[in-house]
Amino acid sequence: MKQLEIENELRDVVSRVIVQVELATAQGRTDINLALEDALIPILQLVYNLPNLTNLNRKQKNFPGIDLGDDSDRVAFQVTSTTSLDKVKDTVRQFVERKYFNSFDELYVLMLVAKQSSYSQSSIDALIDDEFEFRCKDHIVDLRDLLGLVTSLRLTQQSRVLDEFKRILGEVDAFISYSSEKIDLPDTITSNMQRVVLPDAVYVADLNFDDKEIVKAARTELGYKGYKGRWPSPRSVAKMALRLNEVQNDAWVRFDGRMFSFRDFSETGLLRVVDEGTLERLEITDLTDSGEIDNINLIKQLLHAEASEQLKSRNVRTHPRDRFFFFGPGDEDDAMRKESWVGKKKAVRTVYERKQQKKAPEKVAFHKHLSFDLAFTQMGDEWYAVILPSWYYSYNGYKQSNWHHDYLSQQKRLERNATVRNLVRFTAFFLSSINDDDPALPRFGSLLDFDLSDNNDGGTESETDEPLEEQAA
Structure with missing residues (x-):
């Protein structure tokens, strides 16, 4: 931890x-x-x-x-x-x-x-x-x-x-x-920080399983083989426990023998791995206003876990080790995926592409994925996601290509500052659309602008209008 x-x-x-x-x-x-x-x-x-x-x-x-x-x-x-x-x-x-x-x-x-x-x-x-x-x-x-x-x-x-x-x-x-x-200050600059609206509550309950028994069962029923003799992390064991109970949900955090989630346990299947009698509903302010670093870090991890769960339904995958996000194809057989977004006008962004080898067109050279990392931070009473866009190159749609760094270097040489800015704005637009129907879950809002024109305390914050349009896709 x-x-x-x-x-x-x-x-x-x-x-x-x-x-x-x-x-x-x-x-x-x-x-x-x-x-x-x-x-x-x-x-x-x-x-x-x-x-x-x-x-x-x-x-x-x-x-x-x-x-x-x-x-x-x-x-x-x-x-x-x-x-x-x-x-x-x-x-x-x-x-x-x-x-x-x-x-x-x-x-x-x-x-x-x-x-x-x-x-x-x-x-x-x-x-x-x-x-x-x-x-x-x-x-x-x-x-x-x-x-x-x-x-x-x-x-x-x-x-x-x-x-x-x-x-x-x-x-x-x-x-x-x-x-x-x-x-004297200029007018406005736009950061890569996107507002996040927290839900009202966090649910928590004590875990009801023994780690050794879960790993033993996972070896038999899930085919778990371990990794180079290492004992799996506490999160991995909790994930095994959920899979053994046929629960496909990643919107949770394991901490100090308990499980936390923004989602009601009774509606997600998480009750199968916790002691139901210990279930509590905590007001979000009990954590955010406590001043305890553990509570703030817990909120950050919950936000990342919740983003991972919501993005799954939009075919955006989470890297298992480094925890960044990358776009997958719309359907597994698709050679390309494009997403529409709205800036000053409607535009299209290519977020995934399967490239074939030139000398052997029947073979796949690599999969190119638009990727982004999210770091969550609290500033005063507000919460933000810091968006760091990039590209990910895989050999099978999931695992990193041996030539990932070479491909990425070539891609970066083609990009200008405006290109990166548009990637940030597109990502923010996409994130703001992933949770349209559940006010009980975190929601992504607008990018943060710093209004510097009033020359007061280094500038004040104001809502950004809309993302810039992408160049012709």
Whole structure:
């Protein structure tokens, strides 16, 4: 459970940092990177194993071209809130002209907001002239990339990184508050945060089964074989118990010997795996207003589980390990799936496609799925889903292709910022349509706009109108 708590909090905090840096950048305060250079050092030290990483600007004021460096491991970083190719080229150009490659073997450009979907490697190669190696896909990183690297650390190290990101969030909040009193603001920026309306209640009951007995029965009746001798997770055992009782429902969370759900147990079949006499109905405010981190994390996990259950009926699958969502075909034999959506005008988005091999058209090369991850966060009394769109490549419609990363890299090179923005808006539109008829369940609303025009407290929130239309499908 501790692992899930840390992962949830990391996603929450990093997403909020990105949004706040975007706000500062929209205000014209691109110097926010200067305020965060020192704060990022402990994180980079852990993630990249650079114990001697220091702020070069402490050695020389306004150290030209790079900001952080480890002389022992010969790695340098430029920290920036500017994501353009020109900024990367300028950094690489200075690195070469000042012959920093004599002191550092690697250069990373760390972006505090979401980087572009692709950068021209040929433009960079023209500047390097074989003096050192700079691979755009590896050496241009943003905070989401750091978040991905953190998951490979030990749990204690992940906890330390979480604490550091919390400090960064506090510094960004302070920076926004201070600078907003002095800077004329632009009108509006739109984030990738979608409003979520919580239901009124959560249902909870004690589990009534023994884990060992369930696993034993699953081996016999479900053909469960285990994975490399590991004992299954508590959630996996609970899922086996439901399957053994012929219950197909994923809208629940197991925690502390109990099962929680937004759905009434008597209407879902969950009563078959709990002690009915312990069933309780909790007001949602009992959890959200408690101030207990376990309760907040429970709500986040319930929202993800509920989204997974609702999306199943729309042929959107949940990755079993990484828990992101990806579109499947409308019917198993379909070679393509398109979804209509409405922006300023009606548009169509291709969300799934089966590609055949060119040399052997009777064979499938890969399945291409539009995918997205959801991280849930609470801001004040409001709840939001942070949408992170991407693409997933499978070899059979479910399991990841061996060439997934190569295909994804090719796809990202074709995308521009507007393309990613449209993917966010399409996903938000799709999510808002998955629960039209049950007010007792969570509902996805509009994307969050930051109205900056009034110059008060860094901006106020306002409803977004509608998603932008997609280019011709």
